[in-house]
Amino acid sequence: NAGVMQNPRHLVRRRGQEARLRCSPMKGHSHVYWYRQLPEEGLKFMVYLQKENIIDESGMPKERFSAEFPKEGPSILRIQQVVRGDSAAYFCASSPPTRGEQYFGPGTRLTVT
Amino acid sequence: KNEVEQSPQNLTAQEGEFITINCSYSVGISALHWLQQHPGGGIVSLFMLSSGKKKHGRLIATINIQEKHSSLHITASHPRDSAVYICAVIAGNNRLAFGKGNQVVVIP
Numbered sequence: 001n002a003g004v005m006q007n008p009r010h011l012v013r014r015r016g017q018e019a020r021l022r023c024s025p026m027k028g029h030s031h032v033y034w035y036r037q038l039p040e041e042g043l044k045f046m047v048y049l050q051k052e053n054i055i056d057e058s059g060m061p062k063e064r065f066s067a068e069f070p071k072e073g074p075s076i077l078r079i080q081q082v083v084r085g086d087s088a089a090y091f092c093a094s095s096p097p098t099r100g101e102q103y104f105g106p107g108t109r110l111t112v113t
Numbered sequence: 114k115n116e117v118e119q120s121p122q123n124l125t126a127q128e129g130e131f132i133t134i135n136c137s138y139s140v141g142i143s144a145l146h147w148l149q150q151h152p153g154g155g156i157v158s159l160f161m162l163s164s165g166k167k168k169h170g171r172l173i174a175t176i177n178i179q180e181k182h183s184s185l186h187i188t189a190s191h192p193r194d195s196a197v198y199i200c201a202v203i204a205g206n207n208r209l210a211f212g213k214g215n216q217v218v219v220i221p
Contacts, residue, residue, distance in 0.1 A: 031207070033207075033208065035209070035211075042199070042211050043156075043199065043201070044211070045210065048206060048207060055207075056208055058208075091156060093209075101146070103158060104158065106155035
């Protein structure tokens with residue numbers, strides 16, 4: 001049973017470009033969470049999704065950020081018009097329908113130049 | 114004030130020593146995670162607990178719900194235990210709220 005998969009592992013974007021981060025949850029998991037870790041800071045919650053539903057997006061910046069978890073395929077975190085301050089590690093976690101323990105992916109390290 | 118506070122922020126130990134790191138939280142929770150992160154690395158979930166005590170190998174985690182406090186103990190510490198240990202609580206709507214982590218260094 002493969003763990004949570006994220007790709008790409010490293011992503012470099014110039015200011016103003018778009019970044020798309022993908023997360024494939026563990027088999028049988030229908031809940032996905034995105035967290036951001038800024039340099040020298042702790043992890044912060046961004047968004048919680050189930051298939052085709054956003055359950056809680058209280059941690060998402062109001063502009064430029066969006067997330068989806070379609071019926072088929074991975075969850076996508078999309079950042080439009082990236083700025084240097086978006087440089088961070090973005091972690092995805094998944095949990096089963098019973099909402100138990102969350103399992104983390106390896107993260108995507110985004111660098112904006 | 115952060116919902117989750119961890120102490121000590123930094124800890125250095127000699128190989129073989131017993132290590133304790135602490136986590137206090139101020140909100141109602143359904144469960145608490147202890148996570149491990151190596152430099153530049155991913156995050157590994159060590160424990161999820163909602164009461165009492167759990168043990169896995171040389172690691173022991175305890176939680177006191179009434180006192181809103183949890184501890185992670187490492188017995189017979191080894192240099193490969195050097196990492197950041199992050200306490201995270203499951204708050205409202207199943208989201209995790211994180212402490213800033215305990216940086217642990219074990220010297221051979």
